[in-house]
Amino acid sequence: MSARRDAIRVLLRIALRNLRASPVRTTILGSIILVGALVVVVGTSLLDSIDRGLRTSIQGSLGGHLQVYAASSEGSLELYGGLRGESLLDPIEDFSKVKAVIEKVPNVRQVVPMGIDQAMVATGNVFDIALERLRADARRLEAGERGEELQRAWEAHKAHVRRMVGLLRGEIEQALAIVDPDSQEGRDRAPDFEALQRASTDAFWEGFDRDRYGNLELLENRIAPLAMDNAFTFLRYVGTDVDAFFEAFPLAEVVEGERIPTGQRGILVGKQYAEEWLKLKNARRLDQIKDARDRRGRRIAKDEELQRWVKDNGNGIKEILLQLDPIQAEVAAARLREGLGAPAGEPLEALLRRLFASTDETFDRDYRVFYGGLAPLLRLYMINVGETITVKAPTKSGYFNSINLKVYGFLQFRGIERSGIAGMMSVMDLMSFRQLYGYVTAEKAEEIRRLKASMGAPEVKREDAEAALFGAPAPLVAESKAEAIDERALVAGAGQKRAAAEAAAARVYPREEIEHGEILNAAIILKSPARLRQSLHDVQAAVDAAKLGLKVIDWQAASGIVGQFVTLMRIVLFTALLIFFSVALVIINNAMVMATLQRVKEIGTMRAIGAQRRFVVVMLLVEITTVGLLFGLGGAVLGGGVVWAIRAFGGIPATTDVLYFVFAGPSLLPTMGGLAVGLSLAIVLAVSVLSALYPAVIALKVAPVEAMATDD
């Protein structure tokens, strides 16, 4: 045995000395292997860390561990939206049945009902807000309140609205010049134009106080809608059992306001969504510039994008001016003059220009002055916590449904607050989702029953429908009623709208009602995520046995394109590595062939004095694997150093929303796994052995008689 050990030792000795004997060749081969191992270690470490980040983001925000949806669905479930928009899912008729079956599967902790869709949100506009203020004043005046302060506010608010009407008329007149007055649209909008004409006359405003409510109605119902053009934005939401949602996704938190109370209707708006789509544009841009300067070290003077934002802010001044009534404008001007150290008497518009023409030197001051002085006078977000918003969406059958929902708060996911993927999501109660999506809720059914009764429509059974329509001339309407239409009642004012919404919002739905109904998908939270594969099969088996017609997928599949990110990156990395190592294989193979040919005589001598072929082959393999192991380990250690350095310098910054989500935070802090080192060594060894195969064949063919050849 000891002789064998000694033989191995002599093989190693020969290998090492051969390597040392040709330092250039060894260095070249070694560097190739070293770089390869380094790339493998750094690449896989980064990808594994990204994988972990993505897992945190998806599992913690919406995905859970598994997802189920109707197997009959046309599309597949994509939690974050796919290339073609929202997933086309067939509804699951009764969530309670699904829940009962899945909850029995071992390792399942929780089943959360979901319905993800997009809706339009009427965000209101500055016109509405100004009218709201005017109405508040009017209420106080009508109630008999008097006072100089109130009178001044009333006049200021009236002046504000009047100025806006003037601006609106200017815009509409341009439109009128284009629209053909005889066209359908021209005719439809004619009454509105007339109302606008009336509201911009001096007589209207002089006589305004004679019928405050009447005139307000005209402004609210006829004029304000004309200014509504761009007052819708799209909102992505998940309708869910809100309590279950917060239990299942501990990363979710309400940053302003409170959770939707148990069993009640309402919405939590995504914080990041609010920042990006609902915030006053100038304020949003100031935030972005601040973020770019503070976190990325970018400078306005050197950065074209920052310069563009500053320029855009200059153009956005009008939006701010429109928001301020004369009293607020005076306060704003005074605060800006002081904050910016501007000369006395400089008008507000010039002051705003001065404020927003930021340079690197003045930015921090400008930011402070904006948020400290100006922002409290402005409506910063188009939707505020506590308000009621109108959410509108096309139902499954195609018509639009809209509901009013109270905004209970802003929602964010801890750790990935700034992610545009998770942060865009709003959370809505399940009842509201069903209504928006066009399902007949118990409440709706009742409403339909009442409507039918009031109109005297007889109950037509499905099987009799044909006969009822085309058969005997039975009267469809049992008894027609003639009633005067109360226009005022149909066009409910803002106040009534809110009252109705508040009544609906106050209703508490029992859990059974929430769970007995349609959903689109459900998230499953496992007790032990390590057994995900097994649980996926168990859940699928359980729903198949119960004939629920559901498909079970894991979180990664459910996350669609986003979830494929890591897979895609892995493919890219491994393709690159494959090319690299293929080239390396050829180079190493060539070098080894050369080395073998140079040693034909030595190999022949060894064979002549009694070395078996095996010995010669092992000798070559030992030599190349020694290079592989030494330099491979060196590369792995160096790779570890690179990974460590990335961490030490604060990680790789997430420069985009997608990266923020993928990294599950503002930067990626990679960790090196033992697997990465193992993998790199395995690959390097495999490449070494493969590249030694052809030289080994050459060595095998060296006959002992070669030893006899003379040198010349």
Place this chain on the structure above:
Amino acid sequence: MAIVSVKDVSKTYTLGKTEVPALRGVSLDVEQGEFLSIAGPSGSGKTTLLNLVGCVDTPSAGTVLVDGQDTAALSERALTDLRLRRIGFIFQSFNLVQVLSVFQNVEFPLLLQGGLTKKERADRVLGLLEAVGIHSYARHRPSELSGGQRQRVAVARALVSRPKLVLADEPTANLDSQTGANIIDLMRDMNRKDGTTFIFSTHDPKVMSHASAIVRIADGQVAAREGARGGAGAPA
């Protein structure tokens, strides 16, 4: 019994389309303990005969028996094993492993054989290095030695496994005549001491004169056999 028995051996090499006969019906018996020189001009077939006897080549016709075994009937592995355990080689250009020290070069066949402890190997290697007179160079590399010194190492390597037969192809061709003579004396000493059979080829008449017997080869045939048959070098 003859250690080597060559009977009616022919060897033909193919060079392109022409066949070049190297040996034409050679028969030769070598007894245990002989110190035999194979002499002849270049191209006469000396090296071919040695290759056949040394089991690194096989005959086109006829039989070669080495230590009683027919080399044509042995597998590649068995031939290698035969070389390892029965035959020692000394080459014209020494053929030492450049990256190994003198000691390691000599130890190499013992490692291939296995079966000895480290101490046993060291004793045997150092003993031989002493015998060939270069024990003080044990740690040196071949490149640090002169030609004569290298060939002494080669002799030690050929003898370290205690073979019955040592083959040397022109062992003095790359040495000056004085050094060459010394090497032949060394081989002769070993032949006398241990009774190891030596067969070496040469075309140098001075070297030939040291042999106990000379086989002259010309045109692939044995032209003459001079000197005593049997163990000339055997201990008296």
